[in-house]
Amino acid sequence: MKDCFLEESMAILGRTPAVLDALLRGLPEGWTEATEGEGTWSPYAVMGHLIHGEVADWMPRLEMILEHGPSRTFAPFDREAQFAESEKKPLGGLLDEFRALRGDGLRRLAALDLQPEQLALTGTHPAFGAVTVRQLLATWTAHDLSHVVQISRVMAKRYRGEVGPWAAYLSVMK
């Protein structure tokens, strides 16, 4: 069976901007500023985090592996960076920015024309040590989906007090 890992990953990565747009653009702030409680992220905060990932995490790490192999350790990724960076930007602007950055990243990825053997190349993660190009690309992909999960969960839970007895049928409310 042909291994479609790269194509299948890119099929997700390429559509995430449209998914987030459909989910969030133009929604009332009651939804986009909702959180799961103190210290948890709103959909707005998640957008900032995703933007920072495009700038500082995914493609830069991949390019570091291809250029330097395991000899250089990735810079640690600041998972809270968005609370400074996206301050006061309107959500629509964050969606535009994410779309542009993702488009650029995927063009760079496509231009690399990665061959199967390159997926096994390794880099050095500051916490985990050796990681492969394939694991990095899989994580980028799953990370997108995990934040679509998070955004939708945060918004669903906003109605925990509204659904009455139906909460028993909605496992997302737990």
Next chain:
Amino acid sequence: MKDCFLEESMAILGRTPAVLDALLRGLPEGWTEATEGEGTWSPYAVMGHLIHGEVADWMPRLEMILEHGPSRTFAPFDREAQFAESEKKPLGGLLDEFRALRGDGLRRLAALDLQPEQLALTGTHPAFGAVTVRQLLATWTAHDLSHVVQISRVMAKRYRGEVGPWAAYLSVMK
């Protein structure tokens, strides 16, 4: 503070077809047929469930409340109906069908021009007894989001074995 419950709920309900389209249309079957294991639903199966909800659950129950109040009990909803109904239909057709049904349902909802006091009207749920129009609309909304959560989670978990040590940072993989 003005209560924007109805407008805010409809803002979610109206965009779900576009969210599902962005998430699923044209994706390789490796994603759309993935499940979380035996007896769990693929994104494809979720689409059939959502379609059945439009036909048999949400607006029909609302209309029953407005017409009959609590005197008639809702028909029980078959949460597995999609395994018969959507058999062999292509996913793109299910996305089209859901979009059309949702559009029709929201046009009927808008035409009702529900007034605040009507949100407190009650119907009779076969398991829960008295439920209000407001709870029904909130559940319809949260139910959409809960299935966006599910679809994204199922797809993320497909890469559980691919992400290597990063699984430790992806709570969705647990």
